[in-house]
Amino acid sequence: MKEQGNKGYLTLYQIIASFPVSSGRIALLVIDVQNCFLPTGTLPVTDGDQVIPIINDIRREYRDLFSLVVFSQDWHCVDHVSFASQHNGMKAFDTTLLQYDEQGNLCNSSSQCDVKYNITQALWPDHCVKNTTDAEFAVNITKENSDIIVRKGYHCEIDSYSAFFDNGGFSQTELGAKLKEEKIETVIITGLALDYCVYYTAKDAKKLGYNVYVVQDATRGVSYATSVDAITDMDSRGIHMVQSSQLKAIMDGLTSSGNILQISGFSWNKIVFVFIGIYLYLLVPL
Incomplete structure (x- = not known):
C-alpha cells in the first residue's frame, strides 16, 4: 500500500x-492579410497569398503558447489622402510631401496653417476602402472569436502603416493598450507587407519595449529593394528576423x-x- x-x-x-511554463506572454500579430493585398486585390503584393498557409500553420502548432492573437486591418476612407486619385497630376507609387500643424491637422492650399511636420507619403491605388469586400480579411486565413481586430488608416488625412500609430504619431490604435492589458512581452509578427506595415509595426513594437520577431517567410514585400532595406534596418534595431522553421526552437526558448x-x-x-x-x-x- x-x-x-x-x-x-x-x-x-x-x-x-x-x-509548460511561460517565461513571458506572447502575442501573434497578423498584419493586414486582406483581400486588397492579395493577387486579385486592388493593391496586390506579389505572392501575398502564400503567407496564409504559413500563418495558419503557426497558429495551429503554437496555439497554446499565444496569449493573444491580433489581426490588423487597413480601413480607409474612400477619399483617403494616401490614394493617388486624390492628388492632381500624381499617379500610383509616386511620392508627395504632406504637411501637418502641431495638432496633426493636414495643411493644404485652402487652409492657413503653421507647418510643424513634413511627412513623405507614398501614393497608392485606391485600396482597402472600409465596408467593402476588398477590405475584408482573406477568406482562408484562420480566425477565431477570441482574436482581437485592430483597425488602422481610418483617419482620412493621415496614413497608418503601423498597427500601433499613424504615420505622424498623432494618434494610436488600441493595440498598445491590449498588449499591456494582457501583459504581453514578446510579439511574433506576420502578414503584409514586409516593407511597409509589417516593418513599421515591428519598429514601433521594439520602440515600446517588446521582444520582437518577424517571421520572414510569413510575410511578403511590395518591392525587393524596399524589403532589403527594411530587413537591414530591423536587424540593426535588434528585431529578430526568423523563418517559420526556426520557431520551434524560439518558442522553446521563450517558454520552459x-x-x-x-x-x-x-x-x-x-x-x-x-x-x-x-x-x-x-x-x-x-
Whole structure:
C-alpha cells in the first residue's frame, strides 16, 4: 500500500512538473492579410497569398503558447489622402510631401496653417476602402472569436502603416493598450507587407519595449529593394528576423518546461496536496 501510494505521488508530481511554463506572454500579430493585398486585390503584393498557409500553420502548432492573437486591418476612407486619385497630376507609387500643424491637422492650399511636420507619403491605388469586400480579411486565413481586430488608416488625412500609430504619431490604435492589458512581452509578427506595415509595426513594437520577431517567410514585400532595406534596418534595431522553421526552437526558448512547483507567487504546495489526495483516492486501491 505504501509503495503504491509513493508511486502515485511520484506520477502526479511528474505530470504537474511537466506542464509548460511561460517565461513571458506572447502575442501573434497578423498584419493586414486582406483581400486588397492579395493577387486579385486592388493593391496586390506579389505572392501575398502564400503567407496564409504559413500563418495558419503557426497558429495551429503554437496555439497554446499565444496569449493573444491580433489581426490588423487597413480601413480607409474612400477619399483617403494616401490614394493617388486624390492628388492632381500624381499617379500610383509616386511620392508627395504632406504637411501637418502641431495638432496633426493636414495643411493644404485652402487652409492657413503653421507647418510643424513634413511627412513623405507614398501614393497608392485606391485600396482597402472600409465596408467593402476588398477590405475584408482573406477568406482562408484562420480566425477565431477570441482574436482581437485592430483597425488602422481610418483617419482620412493621415496614413497608418503601423498597427500601433499613424504615420505622424498623432494618434494610436488600441493595440498598445491590449498588449499591456494582457501583459504581453514578446510579439511574433506576420502578414503584409514586409516593407511597409509589417516593418513599421515591428519598429514601433521594439520602440515600446517588446521582444520582437518577424517571421520572414510569413510575410511578403511590395518591392525587393524596399524589403532589403527594411530587413537591414530591423536587424540593426535588434528585431529578430526568423523563418517559420526556426520557431520551434524560439518558442522553446521563450517558454520552459521547468518544475511548475518552483514558481514563486503561488501556493503550489496546497494545490499539489489536494491533487494528490484526489489521485490516491481514485486510483490507489485500499
